[in-house]
Amino acid sequence: MAVIERAGTHYQxxxxxDPQQIRRVRRIVxxxxxxxxxxxxxxxxxxCVTELLANVGSHTCSRE
Known part of the structure; x- marks a missing residue:
């Protein structure tokens, strides 16, 4: 789960x-x-987003 917070602003x-989703997540961020x-x-x-998502895909068995 991704959580970004700033001065009362919250996005989750x-x-x-899924490596196919990295571009989409980068655009959202x-x-x-x-x-x-x-x-x-x-x-x-x-x-950071690119490295984090690439590492998740490389080092886990789960897709969530």
Missing amino acids: QQLIA AALLRYWGWGEVIDPALL
């Missing part, structure tokens, strides 16, 4: 460990960061 989404005024952290956040 359950993710499935970028859009939310831009909306919340955190544009300066989009690039490093997207790198």
Whole structure:
């Protein structure tokens, strides 16, 4: 489950460990960061999202 919180703003989404979904998740994260005024952290956040989801897919048996 992904949870992003900022000053009372909350976003939560359950993710499935599917490499085909990484692009979609990156777009969601970028859009939310831009909306919340955190544009300066989009690039490093997207790198973290990509690495995290790639590692989940590589190191788990579960797709959830």
